[in-house]
Amino acid sequence: MNAFHRPAPRFRLRQGTLLIVLALAAARAAAGPEPEELSTLPLESLMDVTMVTSASRFAQRVSDAPSAVSVLTSQDVREHGWRTLGDALASLPGLYVSSDRNYDYLGARGFLRPGDYDSRFLLLIDGVRVNDSVYDQASIGDDSLVDMDLVERIEYVPGPGAAVYGSNALFGVINVITKTGSALAGAQGAVSAGSRGERRGRASYGYHSQDGTDLLLSVKASTRRGDALYAPEYDTPEQNHGLAEGLDYQRAHGAFVKASRGGWGVSAGYIERVKGVPTASFGAVFNAPYHTRDTQSFASVAYNAAPADDVALSTRLDWGRADYLGVGWYPDAEGRVRQNIDGDHAAWYALNLNATFTGLAGHKLLAGLDAQRNARRDQFNFNQDPYQQELDDRRADSRLGAYVEDEMRLARKVVVNAGLRFDRDSITGTRLSPRAALIWQPGAADTLKLIYGTAYRSPNAYELYYAVGVADGGQAANPGLRAEEISTHELVWERQPDAYSKVSLAVFHYRISGLITETVRRDGMLMFDNTERASANGMELAAERLYPGGTRVRANYAWQRARDGDGASLVNSPRHLAKLNATWPLPGEALRLGVEGRCMSRRLTEHTTAAGYCNWNLTLLPARRRAAGLDWSLSFYNAGDHRYADPAGPAFVQEAIPREGRTIVTKIGYAF
Template sequence: MIASISPALAAPWRFAFLLAVGTLPAWAAGMAAPVSAPEPGQATLDSSSEELASLPLEQLMALQVVTSASRFQQSIAEAPSAVVVLTAQDIRDFGWRTLADALASLPGLYVTNDRNYSYLGARGFLRPGDYDSRFLLLVDGVRNNDSVYDQASIGSEGLLDMDLVERIEYVPGPGSAVYGSNALFGVINVITKAGSAMAGAQAAATAGSYGERGARFSYGWHSQDGTDWLLAASSQRRDGQDLYYAEYEQPGVHDGVARGLDDDRVKRVFAKAARGGWSLSAAYADRVKGVPTGSFGAQFNAPNYTRDAQAIAKAAYAGQLYDGVELAAMAYWGRADYLGVGSYPDAADIMRINVDGDHAMWYGLSAHLTLTRFQDHKIVAGGEVQRNARRDQFNFNLGPYEQLLEDRRKGDRSGVFLEDEWRLSPGLLLNAGLRYDSDSNVGGQFSPRVALMAQVDPADTVKLIYGTAYRVPNAYEQYYAVAGVQQASPGLSAEKISTRELIFERRLDASSMARLSLFRYRMRGLITQELEAGSGVLVFANVDHATAMGAEAAYERQFERGLRLRASLAVQHSDDGGKVQPVNSPRRLAKFNAAVPVPALRARVAAELQCVSARRTEHAYTGGHCVSNLTASSTRLLPRTEVSLALYNAFDARYADPAGPAFVQEALERQSRTLAVKLVFGF
């Protein structure tokens, strides 16, 4: 055992369990504010983030939004999934600095970090060598997964400053019936703020532990004719901490400490404009991250680093063509460049600099029609084409120069889809969809999804969902080959998943709700990175099959004086055909989030608790852990000014994530306690 859960951590586990099964809801029932139910179609997401966050839950669930679950307007309650929406107010309350921070608060999700990237796991699945390619990441509806790794960037390498995010929609479960490849475990759609939400000029400054500092400047504008635009630029830097790894300690030679090598620097630019049904947007991010872990055989305690640059742009139109016929069309472009620089000893123990990298570029068109002219039917039909113009990978040594890999690829993918939301009766809704995709790499794929949603009574809704999804092997998994390190696997086939999920949703009153999800996943051809027996080189292979089953319970409540509470408990079991627990697969996850106003301080105080049970590493186990974060923020201490103070890992818990076969370490310790102060001033 690398670590074990202590008696001190057992109490938070019991507390989180009581929250999830409903003990706390009963206790708090008397505090809830009575709020009348909304009129049909009363509320929409055109509201500001503050107005959205203040809506009672009953009204929030009735919001008519173009959800990421279906691509057409429907209420969250009627979406064919257990959709969760996080607002800009949530981001501010809890001080989330990255998309990974926000997603880690959601039921059934967990995040690991290897001191370079953040990785997202769902319902017991997060395999070594997975670059978040089993989630589809959208930014304002634009595919953000690149064309080499299919990576969804959710950490500090992410495309957006979190201050620019209006809301995050998370749709768990397979989404290939709507979006095609990559949407195995879920779809994440990040909606950015409009200029009206950040009217005028605004400046922000951040300072924190381990040399953290940052700055942002933005300007938003909205006119009476509907023209809206937003410009923003930001820069962040963190020196990082010294890190000890026992695996590298050599008495008399090295103490196993990587000093000054955990730095992180990122710059971002964002622009967005809209008028009428037309919109334009573009974003760019450039990050340089020190890598202190000696991964992939690099020399430990040497200045190894990675650089990631990514950009996206889109032009879109959405509007009504005829009565009951709406069109949404988009042209988009994206680029991602990766560079990894490290020191490696050769066979003669002479240190050489190795440069590893890729260039990815893609562009495409998508369009769909939404038809509401037929009674009791809402139909969406559309298609998209994407050209992966660059899927290039390279690797070479310096001193002297030696080319080890030069692989250039291109590819195409296209898809057509049809979905129908059929209201069988006032309380019974059927959502059925089918998509066909063609990929130049692996051929054609059909992806069906069927969901039956029944409103048993005004308070209770039941959803029964069956869906399938797939993921095409990416260029890195298939074609990356460096002698002695990793071999190519061109014969990989697509991963496929079929899921069954039963969801119970109950509105306890106008200000609280509870949800229980029971799920079973079955995967075929799961792609996993392994060390090849005998040679010791890395290789990707299709595992025969894997299954997962479990339950997620979630509860959310608002109180009359502004207290918001959210809690969840997930119990899950995954199996990849072996007799032992799969690597990096926790059996239990518990989450608790609460935010409350403190009038005496003119502030809001928020706390979150995240607990993860023990996980298996390659040869051992990491212990279970609970991490707490505390945040206080105020917009009323000074005119036009917001001040926040955040304490992350407030009780300095010592915990680690499984490392995977590319590391000497069995597990990598996560960040210790840190403090951050933020000041936002509006001109």
């Protein structure tokens, strides 16, 4: 019997309720500081991050940001053993991650349809946009450019961000700020080994001189054997009784460099990943060799200057490239099995100019210009033996955006943040994206935010132009697609009585129109079309607390109700999410234990449901990271070995794709 077909409750109520109670308990703790005991804790242990840069493209206090901003730090990454960006983001309020055993996908506020790519989030690395120019995908798995050991902090800005960033920022902006060379201060390396043949290695070097020159260099590599995967839909003698063996493997290697001196800064990154695909997606032959190869790279040169005390200027030139190749075996119209090659080439370059002016009393003004040229949006597909070309589509287009934003302090306790952006792209024409937030601080500890914003997403090249197998029921192009749009209303309450406690509550409503959806036509062809609408109401409760003795607790609960235009619940949209992250020193204070719990209610699949679940991850590590010497950790992911699955999209025969069982990983690092 397949694991996700076992009888299971709709929601693990006991464990889910436990997490919710813990969240409420932490929220209650936030109302009462204990300064006598907490004052003995070292400054670097404070969880408070007072300034963020991602919400408005300039530095501002978290309480002044026009969003319920969440921040994760390098300490969080280390204490919970997160291996990918998706692992980290899945701990935040309202976010959840699905996997189809090839890519990881991020959902927010009840919206993550199987078959969609992560094109409704904008992903930045040190402020550099890295969504590719064919799929507009924000890679959050092992195919991501982000090395988690190099993360200084992650800023997540939920809600529409088009007023300052343009297309793709429908559900949020993710900015990964990497470490500097001074943070490493020399050479260091790390190796890890784990279940299913997992092996990872990293070597890094950091340098900082007295004249301000800062340099970071890092390389990494990993390999993994993976699981044998059972699918009851293929359980026949001719298909190995539904067991895909030796096809879940993964190999990857990458590099990252970052340097700065004076006002200049440069950064570059590279990742190549080969992933075996065991799911027979898109009509592939089950248990036959099938793999994808993804290569991504970027480079950026920036210059920042302050010609006056009240003026800051920023200029940045970016370049990016992404290449995809999929190799599998498919039956043709005559029933012959042939090898098919599918792929794309994406290349783009962009220029960003902005200026911040603070010379006008009570105002912080930002004005900027973004220009991006998508030099390559090429897609191809062909069969081998004999050669038969199915697709050779070559495209290029441009985007131009101008934006202004003003943070106005109307009174000592009242701030209005208003922004407006004008965009023009050669595919969907012109668009205006406003955002406004009224921020009131009735007391020293409390902040209320009333936020309204809109955003849009232009259709990507895959949705517009991909056409393969038109003669025998494949996928058709739709160059007439329009941009999809979202409008969001949100009320946020934040309470932070001291640097050790915080509680927040966000209530939201959003509506999406012109939703780009992969549909099945009457002739059996797949095609993307602007056929649907969606809306959602929800709330997100979050609390965190640093206790005397060093115990840190962060918990959140989200309730969300997302529906399509006919009022039906969306596929892969959980009603409840509950999460707990806690770390505390063990007796003797030499070791520290990190515990992570995640509960999700049941979700609809295309025709049935995927059961709810609760998972627990554990990480044991030294209580303190030393500037030099040995560091190690032992992590248990899905420690209870719970069997669960994520809803699959229309490209799969399976209703749901099983996730991995218990995984054990040992990591050893050394800083010289």
